[in-house]
Amino acid sequence: MRRPGAFTLVAEGEGSNVPGFVVAEARRKIGHIITIDVVQEARRTGVGKALLEAAEQRLFAAGAATVALETPVNNEAAIRFYKQQGYFVEKTVAGYYSGGLDALVMTKELVGSPAGQAAPRD
Numbered sequence: 001m002r003r004p005g006a007f008t009l010v011a012e013g014e015g016s017n018v019p020g021f022v023v024a025e026a027r028r029k030i031g032h033i034i035t036i037d038v039v040q041e042a043r044r045t046g047v048g049k050a051l052l053e054a055a056e057q058r059l060f061a062a063g064a065a066t067v068a069l070e071t072p073v074n075n076e077a078a079i080r081f082y083k084q085q086g087y088f089v090e091k092t093v094a095g096y097y098s099g100g101l102d103a104l105v106m107t108k109e110l111v112g113s114p115a116g117q118a119a120p121r122d
Contacts, residue, residue, distance in 0.1 A: 005027060006034070007023070007024060008023045009022050009051055011047050011051055018039075019038060019042035020038035020042055020047045020051055021036070021037055022037075022051040023035050024067075029064055029065045030067070031062070031064035031066065031067040031110070032069065033055060033067060036048060049081075055067075056108070056110060059110070065110055067107065067108050069087070069105075069106055069107075071106060072104075073101065073103065082106050083106075087106040087108045089105070089106055090106060091105050092104055092105070
């Protein structure tokens with residue numbers, strides 16, 4: 001979080017509850033979602049989508065044309081979620097995670113929509 005160009009966005013919950021957060025960074029024209037986490041109780045409520053969209057918008061405003069992220073090859077729910085948000089599998093990185101688990105690198109191109117928000121390119 002202390003790296004140049006890195007930022008954290010936190011979803012607001014009721015009381016002192018934090019339903020989720022995202023950490024991302026802008027590196028020249030490439031944005032990187034370092035991590036996104038949503039507590040179990042808040043999944044499938046739109047929190048993850050809102051966090052991801054907010055991070056994409058901030059990365060786009062910082063000059064990123066593309067966003068990349070990594071997810072474990074066996075995390076089917078995350079892979080499905082990212083694909084629904086316009087990401088596609090770029091490549092597989094062998095042994096990326098501890099224990100030797102492979103990762104999928106997923107990317108999405110960002111373009112300006114009429115509303116000025118980040119949106120997937122057709």
